[in-house]
Amino acid sequence: MTRSLPVSLRDIILASERISGRVRQTPIVRSDALSERVGAAVYLKLEHQQITGSFKLRGATNAVLSLSAAQKARGVVAASTGNHGRALAYAAKAEGSSATICMSRLVPENKVAEIRRLGANVRIIGRSQDDAQVEVDRLVQDDGMIAVPPFDDARVIAGQGSLGLEIFKDCPEAATVLVPLSGGGLAAGVAAALKAINPGIRLIGLTMERGAAMKASLDAGHPVAVEEEESLADSLGGGIGLDNRLTFSMCRDLLDDVVLLSEPEIAAGMHHAYCMEREVVEGAGAVGIAALLAGKIDVTGPVVAILSGRNVDMEQHRSVINGATASTGKDTA
Structure with missing residues (x-):
């Protein structure tokens, strides 16, 4: 890569060392069902098994550490759609600091x-x-609190990038990595790590059709505002x-492509994760599986799909497994 990045491979390696022992190194497993479906090896990075149920603990922990x-004593604060807030609350508590999490009314009650x-301290x-x-x-x-942004922060991006290092260590043959895409902290960190090691690897961002802010911004060539909508992939x-x-x-x-997914496609990903892989994942965590099932990925070699989180309302999850295809819980009948 000729363009200098604001977060380097060295930053990510240092972050990985800093958070070692405080976060889980989550496993990668082969999915026989998906491999047979797409005609190539498919591996699942089980990041939903992270301590707080999502990848967000990596970036939050690196930022707090x-x-x-003196800064820890002032307390940390962040806006969150849920998972970053949970991770920051956990990381702050572990370091003897306090956390205030600001969320909108669209964040699920669970x-x-x-x-x-x-x-x-929660503020809606x-x-x-x-x-x-x-x-x-x-x-x-x-109040002089210390902001720890959910994604647009070098410390957070570097922490999320540690996941990319684990993918390379456990699956160096990967040709394509499917990464959930929202504000871009996970995608930026994982892509920065993997592209620095293997410039030929493909990184594909996956997001929902409803209110996909990063996709709209990339299409426009600059950050734009979008109206937020309810989605199974609320994270x-x-x-x-x-x-x-x-x-x-x-x-x-760094991203080679961005793929949008409909609510029925996300539901299908959640359903497959549970029924075929025996994994409970939230909608955002299922988008990699969803894209493969929908035939939206050009598979030319081994693929790694990141299952990024499991913090789903279990009533919603149950309704999806029983046939619901939208965040409202209504089924196709």
Whole structure:
């Protein structure tokens, strides 16, 4: 790669070393069912088995561990669609700091309840992540809290990139990696790690059709605002920030493609994960499987799909397994 990246392979290696012992090195397993389906080896990176149920713990932990003692004493704050808030609450508690998590009313109640259980102060603000971010900015300005953004932060991106190092270590033959795409922290970090090691590897971002902010921004050539909508892949909701500093440019430069998925396709991914792989994953975590099932990936060699999270409302999950194809829980009948 000729373009210099704001987060380097060295940054990611240092982050991986920093968080070692505080996060799980999650396994990669071969999916015989998907391999037979697409005619090539398909591996699943079981990141939904992470301690807090999603990859977000990597970036949150690296960010908190990068703070000084004085900064930790001031407390950390973030906007979240759920999983980053849960991860930051856990990481802050582990380091003796306090966390305040600002979320919109679209965040599922199961995710809000878990963040509260971890001891964080929860503030529900508006109907979008952008609304929640306004409260974060106020708390930073008025109360001196330390912001730990969910994705557009070099410490967070480097932490998420540690997942890419694990993929290469356990599956060096991978030709394509399928990565859930929202604000771009995971995609940017994983792509930065893997492209630095193997420039020929393909990185494909996967997101839902409803309110895909990064896809809309990449198409426009600059960050744009989109209206957030309910989706089975609720963790992929939220804007990327009109003042995005890092993830937009990294996704633009590193991703080979972005694929959009419908609600029925996401539901099919969740259904397959449960019935064929015996894994409970949320909609955002199932998009890699969904894209393969829908025939939306040109498979030319071994594929790794990242199952990024499991923090799904179990009533919703049950309805999907029983035939629902949308976040409302309505089935096809």
